[in-house]
Amino acid sequence: MTGIQRVSAGRRLKDRLIRSLVYLSFVVAVIPLIAVLWMVIRNGLARFDVEFLTHSMRNIGARDVGGGAYHAILGTLEQVLLASAISIPIGLLTAIYLVEYGQGTRLSRMISFFVDVMTGIPSVVAGLFVLAFWILVLGMPFSGFAGALALSILMMPTVVRSTEEMLKLVPNDLREASYALGVPKWRTIVKVVLPTSLSGIVTGVMLAIARVAGETAPLLLTVFFTDSINRNPFTGPQMGLPLYVFDQASRPTDSAVDRAWAGALALILIVMLLNLAARLIGRWRSSARKR
């Protein structure tokens, strides 16, 4: 016992109470995660077979057993790839502008602010925009590419934000050393700044990809539905995996709901793998730093 007076029982009790509430809140937050993952794995495995991965839904009604999501998986991969091809260059260049060229200018402050605001755009609004602009005004057809456009709108701000953070972490000494050697600014950026922050940028980009891969609403309005395989993302309706889950889930038969669960399992596998890979790259980088 020290000479200092001990904390009164009431205060100690309150402290304990809050502590247990805080612990409890974490448990409450984890319950839905475990519940969702458990249900997806348990119900998804029932139909997660070879047929599911290699067949489309052509000529298969809601009541029929069988059928698969090959067309949807293929569509999702193509759409996400296209969306990445559009948004990664734009996102990277914007981040480079914000960090390297625009520091402190009014334009860069404005871009920075609107990038933040853009992250909050509801995904369905991005879909509506592509519908209004690309399909209704320009008269283009529903296609995988239209879906990719919508996804890229959602992806861009995320890419910009994460890349910007990473570029800011590059020490100025490196840039100045490069300038001192007479290397022009753009080559300094390409040869010094970007390689230094590469793994961090890759992590951010992969998280952005993982985020849009699960988006349903923008696809619903832009790629439309199809039960057949469409390999060409530039013409005709395509399917996407999230859309497939939505479509099957809104049909009230058991075999359709089983397909929805299997689709959800495939989708979660894709998204979680992307997530995990992104975190591992990030971790590998930070441990390399320490060495």
Next chain:
Amino acid sequence: MATPLRIRTDEPSLRSPSRRHGGGESLFRRASTAAGVLLLLIMAAIAVFLVVEALPALRANRGNFLTTLTWEPNGSQSFGIAALAFGTLVSALLALLLAMPVAIGVALFISHYAPRRLAGVLGYVIDLLAAVPSVVYGLWGVVFLVPAVQGPFRFLNEHLGFIPLFGGDTVAGRSMLTAALVLAVMILPIITAVSREVFLQVPRTHEEAALALGATHWETIRIAVLPFGRPGVISAAMLGLGRAMGETIAVALIFPATFDISLRILTPQGNSIAANIANGFGEATPIGRGALIASGLVLFVITLLVNMGARLIVARRREYSGAAA
């Protein structure tokens, strides 16, 4: 120093490196500026094209867009946003109410209670909640949550039915509260992430001063951490609100898609702007599509205002803490 330093002023690349790479430099600068400007243009284009495509439908509207309670742009061409906007706001606010205490608790847990080694991993677990696609939450909500909540809802209705919120004659799993529950789970990660950031920014000296005065752990948090973090938590809440209002597929699967304004959150009614777009798009005529785009425009404006408000609070905070440092 084996080799003496030599300065060769005759080397042209040293004196004017820009001459050799001048083209590349200006090209690169222009490209990166153009990309930034393109983002601004996209934001502007979103607003412009939504307005352009919404106008014909708004002109053809036989009802009042702001007050009409029905949504029949395909048939009688009379539609209004009132019921949808009400549902959007109520479900989002309800979700926020449910998520806020848990999110603050989790943020405190990760920043101030959990062992340092575990904190990173636990934060990642919460982030995984955000990685689950919204359609999967929707599926889970319809197949599992909707039947599961019926018992508790009936209990609430029977024992607390005198409160108008829980009142009503019929109780259903597909109701406003179920949708709000799913939304709460979905916005939990973003609120937690932002709150956690600000809680971690609290200067150590503030906390140590409180501890030195004999404060318990909780008292330290109450007098040092929470007041410092308040603006951050408020903006986190607004970001979560924006998310909840724009969330589409999960609630589209759960809402029974009715068009009335009622605060009875256990009865089978409820809808939102986004859910209505997802459910109504398939059968929409050209006027119907325009009407949906008009409703999307309303959603865009509301979320834009909420998000801008949140960002402004964060920005002001950043300036403030920068000045104090």
